[in-house]
Amino acid sequence: MNAGGPPRDDLDGLDPTVEALRSLKKDVPPAGLASAITSRLAQIPPPRRPAWRRLWGALQRPQVVWAYRMAIFIVLLGIMAGVWRLVDRPRVEPAGNDAFRPGSRVVSHSKGPAGPMIPVTFTFYSPKAHSVCVVSTFNDWDSQKTPMKRGKDGTWTVQVSLPQGRYEYMFLVDGTRYETDPNALELRQDGMGNDNAVLRL
Amino acid sequence: MEEREVQGLLERVLDGEPDRFAPLVEAYTPALYNLAHKMLGGSTEASDVVQETFFRAYRDLGRFDGRTRFYSWLCGICVNVSYDAGKRRRRSWEREEPMTEGAEERLAGNSRNAEEELIAFQEETKLRGCLGRIPLTLRAALLLRYQEDLSLQEVADQLKIGLSATKMRVQRGLALMKECMSRNLVGGVR
Numbered sequence: 001m002n003a004g005g006p007p008r009d010d011l012d013g014l015d016p017t018v019e020a021l022r023s024l025k026k027d028v029p030p031a032g033l034a035s036a037i038t039s040r041l042a043q044i045p046p047p048r049r050p051a052w053r054r055l056w057g058a059l060q061r062p063q064v065v066w067a068y069r070m071a072i073f074i075v076l077l078g079i080m081a082g083v084w085r086l087v088d089r090p091r092v093e094p095a096g097n098d099a100f101r102p103g104s105r106v107v108s109h110s111k112g113p114a115g116p117m118i119p120v121t122f123t124f125y126s127p128k129a130h131s132v133c134v135v136s137t138f139n140d141w142d143s144q145k146t147p148m149k150r151g152k153d154g155t156w157t158v159q160v161s162l163p164q165g166r167y168e169y170m171f172l173v174d175g176t177r178y179e180t181d182p183n184a185l186e187l188r189q190d191g192m193g194n195d196n197a198v199l200r201l
Numbered sequence: 202m203e204e205r206e207v208q209g210l211l212e213r214v215l216d217g218e219p220d221r222f223a224p225l226v227e228a229y230t231p232a233l234y235n236l237a238h239k240m241l242g243g244s245t246e247a248s249d250v251v252q253e254t255f256f257r258a259y260r261d262l263g264r265f266d267g268r269t270r271f272y273s274w275l276c277g278i279c280v281n282v283s284y285d286a287g288k289r290r291r292r293s294w295e296r297e298e299p300m301t302e303g304a305e306e307r308l309a310g311n312s313r314n315a316e317e318e319l320i321a322f323q324e325e326t327k328l329r330g331c332l333g334r335i336p337l338t339l340r341a342a343l344l345l346r347y348q349e350d351l352s353l354q355e356v357a358d359q360l361k362i363g364l365s366a367t368k369m370r371v372q373r374g375l376a377l378m379k380e381c382m383s384r385n386l387v388g389g390v391r
Contacts (some may be wrong), residue, residue: 015375017375017378017379017382018347018375020324020328021328021332021343021344021347021348021378022347022348024239024325024328024329024332024347024348025325026231026235026348027234027235027238027239027247028231028234028235029230029231029234029247029248029251030248033230033234033248033251033252034226034227034230036252037226037230037251037252037255037256038222038223038226038227040252040256041219041222041226041255041256041259042219044256044259044260046214046217046219047214047215047219047259047260047261047262047263048215048263049215049263050263050264053263
């Protein structure tokens with residue numbers, strides 16, 4: 001039963017009583033005792049693990065472990081996506097402020113057939129201008145495609161719906177003068193001495 | 202039987218294969234019988250103790266946590282069952298194993314060393330007699346330690362006492378055994 005011989009300790013020494021006890025003849029069970037015990041055990045309900053050990057064992061199974069690893073992974077992805085949206089989310093301004101603060105604003109989100117389309121209102125305050133339009137990467141810098149409309153207070157506005165992405169834009173005033181959005185959150189040099197405003201959706 | 206093999210069998214028993222318990226009964230019956238027999242000194246009752254030990258072990262197998270050897274766990278149960286049986290019965294050890302009964306058989310065997318055998322037998326009988334006279338708690342400590350080869354820590358675990366208390370019991374048991382062997386006391390030793 002005990003591999004490597006009997007354990008010794010400081011109590012044993014060379015004590016003759018210990019040696020006598022160790023060498024005391026083993027008493028042998030009557031023949032058939034083990035069989036009789038096995039037969040008796042067969043008549044009682046088989047043992048079961050306690051409920052908490054069964055539950056713990058079930059949680060340790062490889063497929064379950066993978067399931068909750070996946071669940072944790074998905075939850076983490078969700079949290080990261082949420083954090084990303086919070087950090088990178090375009091500002092949502094009340095419509096009433098547009099008249100006084102020129103710039104581009106996301107006013108709401110909606111879903112289009114080709115994915116989520118985001119309505120964006122561009123505003124630019126220029127009371128003396130005769131025409132203003134948005135030229136951008138979303139309209140191939142075409143000055144005809146996105147003209148703005150003048151309000152009574154001299155604020156020019158136009159609303160477009162765009163898919164998610166990154167866009168550069170400028171305001172073209174009176175067809176000749178390019179103006180950078182003074183409220184742009186991000187700018188990028190265009191290589192010709194101007195700064196393009198950058199809009200991320 | 203290797204402990205890893207034992208643990209494997211136990212797992213399978215708990216996984217719904219009760220037949221896997223049979224090899225364990227087969228493997229440990231002799232050792233437990235030896236322990237019970239020496240604890241109580243009665244072969245019939247020792248068989249009952251072994252049966253009850255396996256019954257309790259089988260019933261409570263789910264509670265065995267595997268932190269100790271299965272064999273030492275069985276020994277602990279066996280000692281407890283023996284305590285219960287010992288309380289029910291206070292018979293003398295020597296009454297069940299008369300010194301002359303075996304001696305006569307040996308003398309009748311025409312052995313060349315019959316006299317030496319007789320002396321050895323008398324010594325063993327005396328040892329058993331002394332073992333039977335010391336208190337059950339001390340007897341259990343001595344038997345687990347020196348007959349079943351459990352470590353002191355395992356003895357402490359199975360008797361549910363501290364290591365120091367276990368050493369004390371072993372030392373006290375050995376002292377009483379020596380006293381009994383030297384004086385050949387008749388009756389109980391305290």
